[in-house]
Amino acid sequence: MEKSQPQITIIGAGVSGLTAALTLQNAGYKSTIYDANSFVGGRVNSVIKNGLILDQGFQVMLDAYPAVHEFLDVEALKLRKFVPGSIIFKDGKSYRLGDASRDYSFLWSTLVAGVGSLKDKWLVFSLSRKLKQKTLQEVFASPETTTKTYLEEYGFSQKMITSFFTPFYAGIFLETELATSSRMFEFVFKMFTEGNATIPAGGIKAIPEQLASKLTAGSIQLKQKVTNVLGNEITLENGEKFLSDYTIVAAPAGDIVPNLPKEMIPWHQVTVLYFETDHAGFDEAIIGLISNEEVLINNFHFLQDVFENHRIVISVSVIKKHRLTDQQLAERVIKELREETGIKATEFIQLHHIKKALPQLDSLNYSMTASETQLTEHIFLAGDHLSNGSLNAAMLNGKAAAQAVVSKIESAVLL
Ligand SMILES: Cc1cc2nc3c(=O)[nH]c(=O)nc-3n(C[C@H](O)[C@H](O)[C@H](O)COP(=O)(O)OP(=O)(O)OC[C@H]3O[C@@H](n4cnc5c(N)ncnc54)[C@H](O)[C@@H]3O)c2cc1C
Structure with a gap:
């Protein structure tokens, strides 16, 4: 049976955001990723120049x-x-x-x-x-x-x-x-x-590119900077606003989620x-x-x-x-x-x-549990910066945030 499709938005097409999208897709849910960059991968990037x-x-x-x-x-x-x-x-x-x-x-x-x-x-x-x-x-x-x-x-x-x-x-x-x-x-x-x-063999960028290639075509919107996430409303830099039932912020959230302390991470x-x-x-x-x-x-x-x-x-x-x-x-x-x-x-x-x-983190954990990623009713957090600066943590936290969204959706259906 086709699952009902809530609107799920992911901010950040780094390894964490891509893993979140993949986890959601594997659970039967569509999501749309918005990234400010013109490429996927965030900090994992290679330039191919003259071979x-x-x-x-x-x-x-x-x-x-x-x-x-x-x-x-x-x-x-x-x-x-x-x-x-x-x-x-x-x-x-x-x-x-x-x-x-x-x-x-x-x-x-x-x-x-x-x-x-x-x-x-x-x-x-x-x-x-x-x-x-x-x-x-x-x-x-x-x-x-x-x-x-x-x-x-x-x-x-x-x-x-x-x-x-x-x-x-x-x-x-x-x-x-x-x-x-x-x-x-x-x-x-x-x-x-x-x-x-x-x-x-193709450079470090092959990692996010492989993750992105597994996602349904059209689910990644590049050169789309998000400026504000307020409850279930998202604002893009170009002024466009839209609603999102569940939003995973797979990037430092302090700059875009009001009432959070500004990004303090050195x-x-x-x-x-x-x-x-x-x-x-x-x-x-x-x-x-x-x-x-x-x-x-x-x-x-x-x-x-x-x-x-x-x-x-x-x-x-x-x-x-x-x-x-x-x-x-x-x-x-x-x-x-x-x-x-x-x-x-x-x-x-x-x-x-x-x-x-x-x-630069004072205290490290291996990864977040699904419930720890939930910030508000609509907003969930991901990214390596929540745990430790590694590809492993980026992926695991993307997965945890996606799992939290899935259990939220499925527990709402049961009620
Ligand atoms: C030089 C370097 C060396 C490293 N060495 C290693 C290593 O050897 N081994 C290892 O495991 N890890 C290493 N890492 C760490 C690893 O790259 C990171 O842990 C991982 O890439 C983090 O992924 P992320 O998705 O959490 O964050 P990011 O890759 O930072 O992704 C965040 C994404 O969010 C986007 N974004 C941010 N704000 C907005 C906004 N307002 N609107 C829209 N999009 C937005 C960004 O453009 C970016 O694409 C290294 C990192 C660097 C840079």
Whole structure:
């Protein structure tokens, strides 16, 4: 029997909003997504330029994320896997450091690497065993401290923290103080030890595009900014108003829902720069890190190591704050690459600043329950910022909000 169709609106065609729409569709309900951008995916975006795949901000999907297997056709994404380790450049030398329990090629290089002591390397092993035994619910119920304090209390040496954990996790948390919650550290560490960091063969944008492709044609309205959501009335920037029985705000809601505190979330930012280079790459998909507090570069990788038949291009991420113009920043990155790693960047291709990359949250949860997403009679919330800055949380919160709408509709029918 065809279900009665209430008017359901989703604001935001990021991964969270798309997952909400998909969950509703799977339950037999139509929805319409409105997004201010001209593309789907929000923060998950790639630009394809002259055959180059330029992700707008280096990000990876950890294939151990539970939500990935619930919502994505992982086979179709043809995931490119990073090896479980990194190459660290420090004081003119480079060290290949990684998880030898998953990739034996890391065993010797990790043991002899001049990054941390043997005790540190044993502690990495013991931490990965400990976290494998902890459920994700237990991780997010653990007491919270900063990642830095957590690592110190676990017994890691300052040398290991500064030479490895700081550059590696700064690239993930997009902050260099390791001030991010220890829950996020445990979550990410666990996901890294249970799976791989991956990027789809078509670039990171293939993730939201796959979600969008599963939705009924015409259910996404792009370049449609919502300015106000008041009860069951929605106003678009162009002045148009319409009614919506249920609205899922899959974006920070403070700016569009009256009576909510204005958006107070501080955000971590990052800049990604792309250059052609004469360096052939590492012959494996691996993340390069520079362990030197003076440099701006945090991490880099070669696109030809990740994507098949790709031109020789290096992607560099800068997290630290600075006052340089774009041109000065590009010049500084070229200089640092040459001095710290010996890599010569030749042609500058593109630079992209992401001011709102990851929400800076004081207290993290794994995901919202369906009932927690309900704000008012008509309005429900979704988005990663309600839980933790990850694709996993974005998807799970989209699903939770959609489930809340479905149970609201179906309980109304029963009355
Ligand atoms: C550089 C970078 C690196 C990252 N690294 C990783 C990583 O390695 N692994 C990982 O798991 N996660 C990573 N993330 C986080 C991940 O991308 C996010 O968790 C996820 O994309 C959040 O999805 P979302 O739908 O909640 O939010 P968003 O993607 O921000 O989507 C919100 C959407 O709402 C739209 N919108 C906002 N306001 C309005 C309005 N008024 N009207 C209409 N539309 C509106 C926006 O245009 C946007 O499309 C990274 C993010 C960035 C930017």
